[in-house]
Amino acid sequence: QQTLAKDASKKRCYDFLNMTSRSFAAVIQELDDQLRDAVCLFYLVLRGLDTIEDDMTLDLDRKVELLRSFDQIIYKKGWTFTENGPNEKDRALLVHFDVVIDEFLRLKPEFQSVIANITKLMGNGMADYATGEHRENTSIATIKDFDLYCHYVAGLVGYGLSDLFAASGLESEELAKDKALSNSMGLFLQKTNIIRDYREDLDDGRQFWPREIWGKYADNFSDFIKPENKLKAQHCLSNMVLNVLNDVPQVLTYLSKLKNQSVFNFCAIPQVMAISTLALVFNNLDIYQRNIKIRKGEAVKLILDSTDMDNVVAIFRQYVFEISRKNEATDPNFMEISMAIGRIEQWI
Numbered sequence: 001q002q003t004l005a006k007d008a009s010k011k012r013c014y015d016f017l018n019m020t021s022r023s024f025a026a027v028i029q030e031l032d033d034q035l036r037d038a039v040c041l042f043y044l045v046l047r048g049l050d051t052i053e054d055d056m057t058l059d060l061d062r063k064v065e066l067l068r069s070f071d072q073i074i075y076k077k078g079w080t081f082t083e084n085g086p087n088e089k090d091r092a093l094l095v096h097f098d099v100v101i102d103e104f105l106r107l108k109p110e111f112q113s114v115i116a117n118i119t120k121l122m123g124n125g126m127a128d129y130a131t132g133e134h135r136e137n138t139s140i141a142t143i144k145d146f147d148l149y150c151h152y153v154a155g156l157v158g159y160g161l162s163d164l165f166a167a168s169g170l171e172s173e174e175l176a177k178d179k180a181l182s183n184s185m186g187l188f189l190q191k192t193n194i195i196r197d198y199r200e201d202l203d204d205g206r207q208f209w210p211r212e213i214w215g216k217y218a219d220n221f222s223d224f225i226k227p228e229n230k231l232k233a234q235h236c237l238s239n240m241v242l243n244v245l246n247d248v249p250q251v252l253t254y255l256s257k258l259k260n261q262s263v264f265n266f267c268a269i270p271q272v273m274a275i276s277t278l279a280l281v282f283n284n285l286d287i288y289q290r291n292i293k294i295r296k297g298e299a300v301k302l303i304l305d306s307t308d309m310d311n312v313v314a315i316f317r318q319y320v321f322e323i324s325r326k327n328e329a330t331d332p333n334f335m336e337i338s339m340a341i342g343r344i345e346q347w348i
């Protein structure tokens, strides 16, 4: 009877996983036995934290209290969040979070401490950001703030995954020790999404592009949607893409150090999606009008191709060449983009 109950609650965790993220959930479920449950639960704990950070109906001090204590909450059997929820999809996870906690407590202690440590760092980082000086209309001032924010919400996920890979024995300790590589895995994904989501975030009253960059091209963050600011908008966008390109060499270095096939697929697929998205958004002013995504057919091809390092290098080479082709000599960022591409080409 006990076994049946255990299997039911584990299955419910995978149901939550499949509910929260479409394509990526499938990739997590392809991971080898030693890692699958730990990564699934890490993903769900992060999703719970993210849902609290995104919940605009919570007052600030309640949100901060939840963020700063989430690393203890995940050890509290029976805990659920019923105060009031954001949208349906994420609300369901927190309303039934006791199921996630039950499964988390069944992980081997080493996996539990990796997840709890990252949750503590991320929850406090999110709380610092939510209450810090950045708060005037939720904006990010300097490139340093931009890197710190992305470290909190994404770089730390890279840290935690590298630690889980090492703890499972499927990947080396040395990879987990090189924090800069793990951090770049998160920054590249997060920064590419922040560029892609300009319009969605603007309409939601959020801005994640650093003022130190966009302030060179406009007085207000929303100026870029106006047709008369077309050229400024294009140069601001290329400046943002330049900032993201700097993480590509470290992403490729990280991927080249992976030994386990299922871990490689799990890590490579989001990165090739991101370089494809980066090439799509480069010099593409549609991002100021609507959220653009790579076509389903292209995404499927990328998923099928991302199974070994040579293919991944070829995919990066193709999209970096596409960016190089679209790079315009009249763009003030032209030279620096060419040099960033040169640094990447040395690698590939």
Ligand SMILES: COc1cccc([C@H]2O[C@H](CC(=O)N[C@@H](CC(=O)O)C(=O)O)C(=O)N(CC(C)(C)C)c3ccc(Cl)cc32)c1OC
Pocket: 021, 022, 023, 024, 025, 039, 042, 043, 046, 153, 154, 155, 157, 158, 159, 161, 162, 182, 185, 186, 187, 189, 190, 193, 266, 267, 268, 270
């Ligand atoms: C070594 O590091 C990684 C290795 C593999 C995958 C990811 C990373 O990839 C997905 C990929 C994913 O979730 N894709 C979505 C599509 C999208 O969000 O655009 C999807 O396919 O649904 C992603 O985006 N994030 C969210 C953050 C970027 C904030 C970390 C994420 C959230 C939780 C986990 Cl456990 C993992 C990831 C890594 O994280 C850095």
